[in-house]
Amino acid sequence: MKYYHLLLVVLFASSVFAQNENPRDVPEAVQKSFSRKFPRAENIQWDKVGDNYKADCFYKERGTYAEFTPEGEWVITITDLDLKTLYPPVQKYLDENFKKDKVIFAEKAEKADKQNYYYVQVEQKNDETKEKYIAELFFDKTGNIDQVKLPEGVDEMTVVGIDDPNTETPAAVIDSWQKRFPKSEDIIWTKKNNPSDSIDYNYIGSFTFRDLPTVAEFLPNGKWIETRVQYKEKELYAAVVKYIEENHWNDDYIIGEKVTRADRKDYYYVKLERIEKGQFRPYVFELFFNKSGQIQKVKRPEELVSQYLLTVDVPPLVGKKFKGRFSSASDVTWERETGKWIASFTFRDLPTTAEFTDSAEWVVTVSELDIKDLYAPVQRNLDENYSDYKVIYAEKATRKDRNDHYYVELVAKKKNLTPHKLGLFFDKTGRLKEEE
Numbered sequence: 326m327k328y329y330h331l332l333l334v335v336l337f338a339s340s341v342f343a344q345n346e347n348p349r350d351v352p353e354a355v356q357k358s359f360s361r362k363f364p365r366a367e368n369i370q371w372d373k374v375g376d377n378y379k380a381d382c383f384y385k386e387r388g389t390y391a392e393f394t395p396e397g398e399w400v401i402t403i404t405d406l407d408l409k410t411l412y413p414p415v416q417k418y419l420d421e422n423f424k425k426d427k428v429i430f431a432e433k434a435e436k437a438d439k440q441n442y443y444y445v446q447v448e449q450k451n452d453e454t455k456e457k458y459i460a461e462l463f464f465d466k467t468g469n470i471d472q473v474k475l476p477e478g479v480d481e482m483t484v485v486g487i488d489d490p491n492t493e494t495p496a497a498v499i500d501s502w503q504k505r506f507p508k509s510e511d512i513i514w515t516k517k518n519n520p521s522d523s524i525d526y527n528y529i530g531s532f533t534f535r536d537l538p539t540v541a542e543f544l545p546n547g548k549w550i551e552t553r554v555q556y557k558e559k560e561l562y563a564a565v566v567k568y569i570e571e572n573h574w575n576d577d578y579i580i581g582e583k584v585t586r587a588d589r590k591d592y593y594y595v596k597l598e599r600i601e602k603g604q605f606r607p608y609v610f611e612l613f614f615n616k617s618g619q620i621q622k623v624k625r626p627e628e629l630v631s632q633y634l635l636t637v638d639v640p641p642l643v644g645k646k647f648k649g650r651f652s653s654a655s656d657v658t659w660e661r662e663t664g665k666w667i668a669s670f671t672f673r674d675l676p677t678t679a680e681f682t683d684s685a686e687w688v689v690t691v692s693e694l695d696i697k698d699l700y701a702p703v704q705r706n707l708d709e710n711y712s713d714y715k716v717i718y719a720e721k722a723t724r725k726d727r728n729d730h731y732y733v734e735l736v737a738k739k740k741n742l743t744p745h746k747l748g749l750f751f752d753k754t755g756r757l758k759e760e761e
Contacts, residue, residue, distance in 0.1 A: 347371075351378055354397030362399060363391065399437055406431040406443075414468025414513050415443050423447050429459075441466035451479070467512045467530075469493060497547035498528045505549060506541065509534045519544075551586040553594075564618025565593050573597050576610065591616040639666055642685035650687060651679065687725055694719040694731075702755020703731050710757075713738055714747060729753040 348356070351371050355378045359366075366382040366389070373379070377400060379392045388405035406412075408428055411419070419428060430446040443464040450457050461474040494514045502509075512532040519527050527550065529542050538555040558578040559566060569578070576597040585591050593614040598607040611624040623638070639647070639659055643666050647654075654677075657670040665688065666681045672692070680688040696716045699707075707716065714735035723729050735747040750758040 352395055352397065355393045355395065358393055358397035358399060359391060362402075363389070401434060401436045403432050403434045403444075406433055411445075412443060412464075412468055412511065415445065415464050417513075418464070418468070418470060419445065419447070423449075423460075426460075439466075442471065443468070467494070467499065467514060469514070494528050494530075495545050495547070498530075498543045498545065501543055501547035501549060502530050502541060506532065506534045506539070509539070549587055551584060553582045553584050556581050556583060561595070562593060562614075562618045565595065565614050568612075568614070568618070568620055569595065569597070573599075573610065573612075575599070577607075592621070593618065640683070640685065643681050643683075646681060646685045646687060647679065650690075651677075689722055689724045691720050691722045694721055699733070700731055700751075700755055703733065703751045706751065706755060706757060707733070707735075711735055711747070711749075713742055730758065731755070 348369075348371050359369075359380055363380075363382065363384045366380075366384045369380055369382040371378060371380055374392065377392050377394055379390060382389050382391070384404075390401075390403040392400040392402075394400060408431055411428075411431055412433070415431075427448040428445060429448050432444050433441070434444065435441050443466075445462045445464070447460045447462060448457055449460050458476045458479055462470065463472040463474075465471045494516075502512075509532045512530055515529050515531070516526040517529060519525060524545060527542055527544060529540060531538075531540050533539065534554075540553040542550040542552075544550060558569065558581060561569075561581045562583070565581070569576075576599045579596040579598055581593070581595045583591075583593055593612075593616070595612040595614070597610040597612070599610065600607045608626050609624075612620060613622040615621050638661075647657075647668055651668075651670065651672050654668075654670040654672050657668055660667040660669070664683055666683070668679045668681075670677055670679075675695075676693040677690065679690045682688060696719050699716070699719055700721075703719075707714075714737055716733055717736050718734040720732050721729070722732065730753065731751040733749045733751070735749065737743075737745045752758050
């Protein structure tokens with residue numbers, strides 16, 4: 326790769342490789358192309374490099390070098406970098422391999438052929454002569470070390486990442502990543518053990534794609550495995566957002582991802598935290614949704630499991646039996662008691678509960694009734710015998726053992742009437758069973 330850097334062209338000064346150029350002699354196509362790419366650039370100085378034209382300037386408070394062909398086609402931009410905010414993979418490499426040395430200069434090069442790179446100068450000291458010298462480091466656009474230049478007479482050094490090929494991300498992986506995620510930025514590569522006997526590692530790239538934090542995993546041969554894209558809470562799939570708002574409205578949103586997989590088993594992942602008084606650490610919830618946005622799995626603290634049961638916690642046989650009996654149920658929540666599972670939900674517009682055994686046998690269904698539409702025999706009994714009371718609640722219980730019944734709560738219309746409140750049970754024919 327052909328490398329350029331600002332020190333060679335001597336930013337804002339005449340270069341031994343270039344000649345000063347009067348702006349009036351710079352082709353109009355070059356000046357227009359420069360203005361479009363670098364609006365409001367300052368301290369512009371034009372020079373000529375071979376047949377091309379280069380501009381040294383300040384752009385967005387950075388020393389900048391830009392080169393164009395005589396026809397105005399952009400060739401390369403080199404930007405002076407802040408040493409405190411270097412590209413993370415480059416900074417990581419320097420911290421691990423040049424932590425005793427002083428970084429004195431760094432820049433980023435963006436090229437029309439997309440062969441971007443980073444250039445860093447490091448001041449080192451000869452262990453024998455104690456003399457200082459400059460080592461020049463070149464990194465590719467992913468932050469991997471690509472080349473090291475030392476002054477003449479300085480012994481060659483072993484360079485991690487060049488002399489040790491095991492630290493590099495395979496070219497097939499890089500190529501696959503670039504084709505799948507063109508124009509990505511800020512790539513960091515890591516690897517993890519592959520569970521198979523034939524492959525050592527999978528390679529994981531973390532980067533920004535279309536302004537979203539993204540992670541992609543590949544096999545060594547470049548085959549894509551999965552992609553995880555982070556979203557803000559309100560930008561997630563609508564069904565997922567609705568579930569969070571209804572069930573975790575008071576919890577803190579930590580991360581939400583859409584996971585797209587090569588095996589087409591796509592899903593959504595959400596992590597939430599709940600801070601409660603007296604807790605040293607927050608409660609953590611991990612939610613897994615299918616690609617349709619339906620909750621499939623929940624991971625949460627063991628101490629909250631009994632307080633916060635979900636459809637996904639219910640044994641498959643119980644869930645299947647429930648679905649078969651109440652296919653149109655909505656707003657379903659579950660409770661767990663010894664030997665049984667109790668569902669609370671809305672069915673045919675009525676608040677309803679249903680009880681099942683651990684072996685998925687249905688036991689009883691209790692539906693809240695509209696007090697204006699009571700079972701006629703029950704209503705006649707109330708009119709004849711409890712006219713001084715009004716109905717405030719009514720429900721119907723349908724049981725597997727066929728001991729169905731109605732339950733009605735009454736409250737006295739007069740303050741001095743005793744008892745002030747009654748709870749009455751009626752059998753399925755509307756006859757009074759007992760009084761509480």
